[in-house]
Amino acid sequence: MVGYDVPDRRDVFCEILGKIALRSPGPCLREAGQFFFRNPEATLSSKMAKLYGYDETKRAIELEAEVEKAKDEVRRSSAGPRLTTVQILQEIARKEIPPVRMVNGMEDLNSYPSVHYIGVGDTSIVAESPKPDGVVILETEYGSFAIRKDFVKEYKRRFGYK
């Protein structure tokens, strides 16, 4: 990621797998596509399991699932960190919510040509308009979208974020 120093799901999975298998996470990071390990059957029959061991890879998938569960629970908790607008948008991108489910908050990106990108991720580019026009931009593998800030507020409210 550029400009935003948070590991993604693949980073965490490979850190865990490397530790469990007493190996470097490097080969894992090279082998794993962004969503590769989310399909345990494919992962376990892949080069990944040959590199790190079947049992180690299987256990890493289970532990990574615990991390994902902890993330969801912490971010819904009142004791959790306060998330910024950009973090919320990254969360939307990570959850792979298709655009069709975001209809209420979306506008045509072409209506807002003067946007300023502030962060680039593996599958998402999150940006915030420099103008106080109430619009933020979310670019995902599904395409680019301008989202009204009131939708972000609604998203926060709906999913229990502060």
Place this chain on the structure above:
Amino acid sequence: MPDTPERALFCSILSYVSGRPLSECEELPDDAELNDIYGAEAVERATRIAEQVISEAKSG
């Protein structure tokens, strides 16, 4: 979570779970400050998972 070579794993999990930047974890040795920045629950959950991973790595 003491300042050990396993801290990279802990910080990676903590940053991911909380959504907060990784560098703050790596630069702060004081766990009380981590609670302030990342939230006590995130620190607690990340610690538990990291310790589980490390334990299994050592016993495996």
